[in-house]
Amino acid sequence: MSSWKLSVDDSRCMGHGRCYTVSPGLLADDEEGFVTLRGSSMPIGDDQLADAEAAEAACPERAITLERGS
Amino acid sequence: MTAPTEAGTFGGWPVVHTDYRVDRPVFEHYALLDGDREAAPFLRAEFTPVPFWMVTRYEHVLEALQMPDVFGSEVINAMDPRMDIEVLPNVLNPPEHTKMRRVLNRWFSPAAVRRLEPLVLSRCVELIEELKPRGECDLVSEFAIRFPTEMFLATLGLPVADGTQFLVWVEKIFAGFFGHDPQGAMQAQAQMHEYFNAAADDRVKNPRDPETDFMTRMVGAEIDSEKISRHDLLVICLTLMAAGLDTTRSALGYIFYYLANHEEERRRIIADPSLTAKAIEEFIRIYPLVFQDGRLVKTDIEFHGCPMKKGDVVWLGLASANRDPRKFSQPEEFIVGRPNANHHLGFGAGPHRCLGMHLARHELVIAINEWHKRIPDYEIATTEPLTERGGQLSLNKLPLRWKV
Numbered sequence: 001m002s003s004w005k006l007s008v009d010d011s012r013c014m015g016h017g018r019c020y021t022v023s024p025g026l027l028a029d030d031e032e033g034f035v036t037l038r039g040s041s042m043p044i045g046d047d048q049l050a051d052a053e054a055a056e057a058a059c060p061e062r063a064i065t066l067e068r069g070s
Numbered sequence: 071m072t073a074p075t076e077a078g079t080f081g082g083w084p085v086v087h088t089d090y091r092v093d094r095p096v097f098e099h100y101a102l103l104d105g106d107r108e109a110a111p112f113l114r115a116e117f118t119p120v121p122f123w124m125v126t127r128y129e130h131v132l133e134a135l136q137m138p139d140v141f142g143s144e145v146i147n148a149m150d151p152r153m154d155i156e157v158l159p160n161v162l163n164p165p166e167h168t169k170m171r172r173v174l175n176r177w178f179s180p181a182a183v184r185r186l187e188p189l190v191l192s193r194c195v196e197l198i199e200e201l202k203p204r205g206e207c208d209l210v211s212e213f214a215i216r217f218p219t220e221m222f223l224a225t226l227g228l229p230v231a232d233g234t235q236f237l238v239w240v241e242k243i244f245a246g247f248f249g250h251d252p253q254g255a256m257q258a259q260a261q262m263h264e265y266f267n268a269a270a271d272d273r274v275k276n277p278r279d280p281e282t283d284f285m286t287r288m289v290g291a292e293i294d295s296e297k298i299s300r301h302d303l304l305v306i307c308l309t310l311m312a313a314g315l316d317t318t319r320s321a322l323g324y325i326f327y328y329l330a331n332h333e334e335e336r337r338r339i340i341a342d343p344s345l346t347a348k349a350i351e352e353f354i355r356i357y358p359l360v361f362q363d364g365r366l367v368k369t370d371i372e373f374h375g376c377p378m379k380k381g382d383v384v385w386l387g388l389a390s391a392n393r394d395p396r397k398f399s400q401p402e403e404f405i406v407g408r409p410n411a412n413h414h415l416g417f418g419a420g421p422h423r424c425l426g427m428h429l430a431r432h433e434l435v436i437a438i439n440e441w442h443k444r445i446p447d448y449e450i451a452t453t454e455p456l457t458e459r460g461g462q463l464s465l466n467k468l469p470l471r472w473k474v
Contacts, residue, residue, distance in 0.1 A: 012136070014423045017180060018412040032172065033179030033428060058412045060419055061136065 005069035006052045010039030012063035019055040019064055026051040043069055080114035081377045086124070089117045090361070091149055091460045096327065099463055100393065103361060104402075107390040112376040115148070115385065122148045122364075122383035123376060126390045128397035128415070130374055134365065134386050135420035138163050140373075141365035141384060143422060148364035148385035149461065154252055155243065155259055157309040158302055164421055169293045171425070174306070177225060177284050178425050183432045185282075189224050190433060193217070194440050202444055205474040206451055208467050210323050213437075215240070218318035221433055222311055227283045228269055239265075240315055247312070247461065259308065266307040270300065314426045316464060317359050318433055323465035324357040325350075325438065328404065330450050330470060335404065340446050343439045349406045350434045355414035356404055359463045361389035363418055388415045389463075448472040 006026075008019075015034040020027040026048055030036050044052045044066065056064045078085055086109075088102050106113055107126035115124050125131050134141045145151040146160050159170035176182060197217055201207045219237055220230045239258040246255015273285040280287040288306070291298050298306075329336045339345050367382040378384065392414045393401040399408075417424035424430070450456075451471035458465055 014419065014421060015175065015179075016412075016417070016419075016423060017428060022412070029180050031179060031181055032175035033181070034175075057410070060132075060413045060415070 003046075003069060004044035004049060004052065005041050005067055006037070006044050006055065007041035007065050007067075008035055008037045008039065009063045009065070012061045013038045013059075014061050014063070016060055018058035018060065022058045023051040023055040027055055080116075080121075083112045083114055083123075083376060084110050085114045085116055087115075087117050089460070091118075093457050093459055093466065096456045096458050096465065099361065099458060099460065100357075100389065103387065103390040104393055107387065107394060111374065118149050120151050120383055122151075122385050123378060124148075124362075124385045124387060125373075125376075126387045126394075128391040128394040131386045131388065131391040131415060132419055134373070134384070135363065135415070135418060135422070138167075138421055140368055140371055141386070142368045143167070143365065145364040145366040145383050148362055148383050150247075151364060151366070151383050153247075155246060155255060155308075155312070156305045157312070158305045160309060160313075160422065167421055170298075170306075171421070173288075173291050173293065173298070174310075174425055178427075178429055180428045182225075183428045186221070186224060186429075187432070189230075190221055190436055191440070193220050193224075193230065194433075194436050195444075198441055198444050203474060206469065206471040209326050209470050210319060210465055210468050214319040214322035214326075214468075215315060217322075217437060218315045218433060221318075221429070222314050225284065225429065226269075226307065226310070227278070227285055232265075235265075236311070240311065243308075243312055244316055262308050262311070263304040266304045267300065270303060310426070313424075314429070316462065317426075318430055320359040320462070320464035321354065321357070321430070321434055322437060323468050324359075324463075325353050325434070326470065327450070327456070327465060327468055328353070328357075329438075330448060330468075332404075335406075336442070336446075338406075339438065340442045343442075345406055346435050346438050347431070348411070350431055350438070351411045351414070352404060352406055352408060353434075354416035355392045355398070355408075355411055356401070357463075358389040358392050358414070358416040360416075360418070361463060362387055363422070388418060391415050445472050 017033055019035050020029050028036050052066050056066045086106060111127045111130060113124040115122050125134055142163050143161050159167050194217060197213060219233045223230050223232055239262050242254045242258035245251040269285050270289050273289050278286045288303055339349055363386045365384045367378045367380055367384055370380050371378050395401050417427040448470045451469040
């Protein structure tokens with residue numbers, strides 16, 4: 001059971017690619033170079049928390065949010 | 071227009087006359103930009119025919135880049151708001167810009183860059199091997215521009231052998247961009263349009279796989295069910311060329327200048343090439359080449375205390391933001407792996423962030439690693455002071471020598 005949620009804001013994500021570069025085990029790039037999670041969110045397990053934090057911190061557009069999920 | 075308030079200020083902010091378009095000793099532009107940023111978050115620049123607002127600090131620069139409705143791209147260079155050379159899609163605003171970027175993104179994505187890797191690597195190695203026995207070269211004109219020119223042609227599926235002809239045109243275009251020879255630039259623009267036009271004609275007659283060939287895809291590409299016009303396609307091609315070549319050359323110039331002068335850092339990278347990607351990111355932070363993005367104010371706005379009026383030209387200071395101590399601690403220090411290095415604005419931000427950033431990073435990493443495998447030790451082969459071009463920074467030359 002996960003208690004965290006990682007979201008990528010579609011309107012802010014510009015495809016810098018820093019998130020999937022720092023956390024390749026968690027996030028991936030699409031054909032256009034955007035993170036595949038763009039415009040949606042995913043549950044984050046405890047074992048993924050460090051990667052999720054790194055991805056959130058890497059975004060120059062502040063498009064990524066890691067927050068407590070339900 | 072905002073009325074002057076007191077001597078040396080405008081709209082309450084300091085007036086500056088420093089000319090950022092002229093050649094100066096290496097790194098002097100950064101020193102001047104650092105000085106302006108620490109003087110005030112906003113300044114009124116009066117060194118060009120059209121005065122403009124300078125936005126100097128990281129937080130404000132990032133915010134403005136993310137506000138295309140207020141800061142429009144009708145102007146993309148504050149120092150030359152009326153550009154003679156046509157470019158696309160830089161001068162578009164969302165939603166038109168977004169649609170054209172969607173057509174272009176896939177050719178410059180990390181996936182596209184990965185597909186090009188074998189060619190990037192083999193051409194890079196060939197160029198270095200060609201120079202190595204000579205024991206000397208001007209890095210700027212004999213390596214740093216040749217490599218990205220060929221990679222640009224490869225990305226567009228054009229013959230790499232055309233690189234030599236391209237270099238002549240490219241130099242003329244850049245001379246025009248920075249105000250030295252506008253007529254020569256217009257001529258080169260016409261010649262390059264002719265070149266791209268012939269390539270487009272060829273793909274209409276002899277189409278290749280539109281999944282892997284840029285030109286084949288582009289001659290049939292549509293936006294909103296309307297075909298991209300031939301003229302726009304030629305402008306796009308020229309823009310990609312102009313955007314990708316000078317910047318990569320410039321980055322290589324500054325990187326080699328630094329590594330030639332800092333043996334310890336050079337040894338660290340040679341000993342552990344996995345550091346190179348992080349080093350490149352820090353190089354782009356500390357030595358940004360496009361030091362400003364121009365914008366046009368679309369609506370009256372009091373931007374954090376700066377009274378901007380509709381029609382004003384704005385300079386968003388990418389370089390001064392990258393060196394802002396409020397954002398990056400010890401900004402003048404080259405620190406590989408600094409925690410927030412990814413936040414630099416060397417590739418811009420917002421909808422116009424650099425299309426070619428993934429290709430650029432990849433080219434730089436390969437160039438640095440392959441060069442140092444073959445020529446690990448070198449020195450600057452002149453005692454004359456080196457200079458950098460204003461407008462958009464680039465070392466004018468970098469003579470290197472090494473033992474053969």
